[in-house]
Amino acid sequence: MIDYTNILENEYTLDPDNWDDIERMGVEMVKDMISYLRNIRKEPSWRPISDSAKKDLHKPIPTTPQPLRTIYNDYVESILPYPTGNIHPKFWAWADGTGSVVAMLADMLASGLNPNVCAGEHSSMYVEQQVIDWLKEMMGFPATSSGILLSGGAMSNLTALIIARNSFDKSIRKKGINSKHGLMTIYTSEEAHSCIEKAADVMGLGLESVIKIPVEANYQINISILKEQIHKDKANGLLPFCIVGNVGTVNTGAIDPIDELLLIAKEESMWLHIDGAFGAFAKLVPEYSKQLNVLSEVDSITFDLHKWMYLPFGIGCLLVKNKELHKDSFAIPVEYLFKHERGLASGPDIISDYGIEMSRGFKSLSVWFCLQTYGINKLKLLIRQNVAQAFYLQNLIEKETQLELLAHVSINVVCFRFNPQIPNIEAKLNEINKEIVMKLQESGDATPSYTMLKGIYTIRVAIINHRSRKEDFDSFITSIIKIGNELIGF
Numbered sequence: 001m002i003d004y005t006n007i008l009e010n011e012y013t014l015d016p017d018n019w020d021d022i023e024r025m026g027v028e029m030v031k032d033m034i035s036y037l038r039n040i041r042k043e044p045s046w047r048p049i050s051d052s053a054k055k056d057l058h059k060p061i062p063t064t065p066q067p068l069r070t071i072y073n074d075y076v077e078s079i080l081p082y083p084t085g086n087i088h089p090k091f092w093a094w095a096d097g098t099g100s101v102v103a104m105l106a107d108m109l110a111s112g113l114n115p116n117v118c119a120g121e122h123s124s125m126y127v128e129q130q131v132i133d134w135l136k137e138m139m140g141f142p143a144t145s146s147g148i149l150l151s152g153g154a155m156s157n158l159t160a161l162i163i164a165r166n167s168f169d170k171s172i173r174k175k176g177i178n179s180k181h182g183l184m185t186i187y188t189s190e191e192a193h194s195c196i197e198k199a200a201d202v203m204g205l206g207l208e209s210v211i212k213i214p215v216e217a218n219y220q221i222n223i224s225i226l227k228e229q230i231h232k233d234k235a236n237g238l239l240p241f242c243i244v245g246n247v248g249t250v251n252t253g254a255i256d257p258i259d260e261l262l263l264i265a266k267e268e269s270m271w272l273h274i275d276g277a278f279g280a281f282a283k284l285v286p287e288y289s290k291q292l293n294v295l296s297e298v299d300s301i302t303f304d305l306h307k308w309m310y311l312p313f314g315i316g317c318l319l320v321k322n323k324e325l326h327k328d329s330f331a332i333p334v335e336y337l338f339k340h341e342r343g344l345a346s347g348p349d350i351i352s353d354y355g356i357e358m359s360r361g362f363k364s365l366s367v368w369f370c371l372q373t374y375g376i377n378k379l380k381l382l383i384r385q386n387v388a389q390a391f392y393l394q395n396l397i398e399k400e401t402q403l404e405l406l407a408h409v410s411i412n413v414v415c416f417r418f419n420p421q422i423p424n425i426e427a428k429l430n431e432i433n434k435e436i437v438m439k440l441q442e443s444g445d446a447t448p449s450y451t452m453l454k455g456i457y458t459i460r461v462a463i464i465n466h467r468s469r470k471e472d473f474d475s476f477i478t479s480i481i482k483i484g485n486e487l488i489g490f
């Protein structure tokens, strides 16, 4: 028998010896962070990480306690000054949302309460339900549909495709894809996000099971090629089971003709999933609501609250029309989770029955706080403002003879390049534009991102930023033209 008396007598805990000290520290942290966000416009949009900061972030494993004050000082010196910058007004890269002060405070409250939002009769389960109900309403999904908050779009798309697969053939869940006698195929445009292929890979279907359909000049999926391909593949014994439509492609923000995809899916008895990771929220903007009303008719939809809902990272959502199918794809009844009539083990549906993850954090609290504090109307207005800014930027580009718009602006993504149109410049333009992007980022003046469109290096601006102002786009264009002309020696 081991003698544990000593350890038992000591009553160790992670709670502080002095609660007043930690309270002061907490107040200071909150004040510092609010002041940082308040003054974020004065910060550079990005700065290179200093050598000393990198060194500071490469230390041996801490074995003994150090004062919180010391660790916090390290945070202030080595972490705080070097963020991605997506909280900055002049950040328009990839599809990174800004977050908000209210969300930050809500995250602290969520972490303090630290519930496991997986199962049981406790408040966070109802917050989650409430938030999902609001999101269903926003997307026009019926109350009978199901939904789950996930870590993001990639996880949400994977979850949706698993349900689509199982709805095609219920035996797969038991027997695996080995039970199939043909190749199950997914159809989406060439412009779809790579996470669709990754999902097919993870599901054991293989990367090649994703058939990428060419796009039109405006980067929408080519409907007639899609139809032909499905017919051809069926004739060849393949098993087309799912179409993934895009609302806001990652490169250019293109919106596929969802009504036409819906007709094809119905005709061919296929699942229609929509990847609207950032773009789905365009549905809330009057100019798009008619076109996107059809979203209420699809089988499932992905959208990220951490993108165009201005929430912090780690919150995506999946909505599924057929709740039974959704649950049948993930529920595995186990003794240690079965429901009781009363007590903590009663309560709403077990959330892990609707996805892959088991334990879940309280990310819905920041959604709950933000949707109420700001109100849907304000959020709609901000999304619409971003759309207006995209078209404003397009206009600025079209007015400049040295700039060339490279893709149709659909919602909030603007693709263009510096092109002074002087002799023998074409071959150098990719290099010049890449240099412009790097110089801009390094100067801390603005953070656009980039992509390749038909072999052309493209400066890409995706506006999902509630802090951006009109003047930010004016000065952005001025900077690009200045850097471009310096590079070509003018």
Ligand SMILES: *Cc1c(COP(=O)(O)O)cnc(C)c1O
Residues within 6 Å of the ligand: 095, 151, 152, 153, 154, 155, 193, 195, 248, 249, 250, 275, 276, 277, 278, 304, 316
């Ligand atoms: C961002 C994005 C994804 C991936 O979502 P994560 O939240 O990063 O996992 C998928 N599809 C599109 C269109 C996206 O923009």
